[in-house]
Amino acid sequence: MKELEERIRKEGTVKQGNVLKVDAFLNHQCDVALYDAMGAAWAEHFQGKTITKILTIEASGIGMACVAARHFGNVPVVFAKKAQSINLDGDQYVTTVYSFTKQREFPVIVSRKYLGPDDHVLLIDDFLANGKALHGLIDICKHAGATVEGIGIAVEKGFQGGGDKLREEGYDxxxxxxxxxxxxxTGDIEFRG
Amino acid sequence: MKELEERIRKEGTVKQGNVLKVDAFLNHQCDVALYDAMGAAWAEHFQGKTITKILTIEASGIGMACVAARHFGNVPVVFAKKAQSINLDGDQYVTTVYSFTKQREFPVIVSRKYLGPDDHVLLIDDFLANGKALHGLIDICKHAGATVEGIGIAVEKGFQGGGDKLREEGYDxxxxxxxxxxxxxTGDIEFRG
Incomplete structure (x- = not known):
């Protein structure tokens, strides 16, 4: 998506340790017009597929998933939560995810009420690096018996291999x-052609 | 807003300890069509005010804030983050908030780059109980020299007093x-008339 690549080039910052900061428009300050264009792009890519639910993970995936949902007939968005909360029942799917950003493992939960065998799920997240967060979401879909129809990512760090591994596993x-x-x-960023 | 009250009556669950669960449509599974209607309602209430930015707090406020932003000319949405992250610079506004849900204090941060004296801010959040999270966001706006133009809340627990205190302080x-x-x-829920 040309517009997103241009924004990354213009406003993104490359830091030591494979960190790409895009918090000016993607995951701290949110450009909702860009989110809308991203949703339209995913809808075009996944057209013809039946999507009944969008699943994402807090916090950075939520905004783009909710804006994108409009392009998928306003399907419900479920966001996986990163810690036990007294506002949630015990009846949950649970998995564990290692966060590159936070440099620690944490439990990720989704209520059983909001994901089941009839669901055809589009996973959405802001970043894909080694794929640990996505594998957590896929794991939760497996627990639920739900079908993963596709995965929409804003920024994939191709050199970290998580995306190509998911493609090899057959995910769209x-x-x-x-x-x-x-x-x-130098701050140089090269995109896959 | 009639539609929201009806959803709370129909799908909300009252738990011991002043907990109202609305995770079927508001803060775990997200009804984005409802979010859109909420955004339209806030836009009507705050019409005539100049809003340059929406400020919310992760995680539950993000989705509704991003969907609502469309009704405010696609202004940027900034979400305050609940913990230090290696993806954020040191140049941040910091405050501390006590979470009713998580029953502990945590630091809340916003990058100085995304909030400043020229900003006219609409605060948005899913819940208002005692007002601790909102006072954290107001505190951050004060640090930034930004003007709080108004506060849009989905569900206020009126009996906990935080909302009336904010009204007494002059907030819209x-x-x-x-x-x-x-x-x-009994599960009975009474709304303010």
Missing amino acids: LDSLAIVESMDPE | LDSLAIVESMDPE
């Missing part, structure tokens, strides 16, 4: 920008 | 449903 993965390499010294 | 607060009382034994 649509990453709107795939960073092939980035240099914290 | 639009809660779409105000729960005056609720009974965990």
Whole structure:
């Protein structure tokens, strides 16, 4: 997606340790017009598929998933929660995810009430690096007996391999920008052609 | 807002300890069509005000804030983050908030880059009980020198007093449903007339 690549080039910052900061428009300050264009792009890619639910993970995936849902007939968006909360029942799917950003493992939960065997799910998240968060969401869909119809990602860090592994596993993965390499010294970012 | 009150009556659950669960449509599974109607209602209430930015707090406020932003000319949405993250610079506004849901204090941060003295801010959140999270967001706006133009809340628990305190302080607060009382034994929910 040209527009997203241009925004990353213009407003993204490359930091040491494979960190790409896009918090000016994607995951701290949110450009909702860009989110809407991203939703339209995913809808075009996944057209013809029946999507009954969008599943994402807190916090950065929620905004783009909710805006994108409009392009999928306003299907419900469920967001996986990163910790036990007294507002949730015990009747949950649980998995464990390692966060690259937070550098620790944490439990991820989805209420059984909101995901089941009849669901055809589109997974949405802001970043895909090694794929640990996505594998957590896929794990939850497996627990629920739900079908993963596709995966919509804003920014894939292609050089970390998680995306290609998911493609090899047969998932229909649509990453709107795939960073092939980035240099914290020069700030250069190369996208997959 | 009639539609929201009806959903709370129909799908909300009253639990011991002043807990009202609305995770079927508001803050775990998200009804984005309802979010859109909520955004339209807030836009009507705050019409005539200049809003340059929407500020919310992760995680449950993000989805409704991003969907609502469409009704405010697609202004940027900034979400305050609940913990230090290696993806954020040191240049942040910081405050501390006590979470009723998580029953502990946590730091809340917003990058200085995304909020400043020129901003006219609409605060949005899913719940208002004692007002601790909102006071954290107001505190951050004060640090930034930004003007709080108004506060849009989905569900105010009126009997916990946080909303009336904010009204007394002069804030333009639009809660779409105000729960005056609720009974965990019978499940009865009374709304402010």
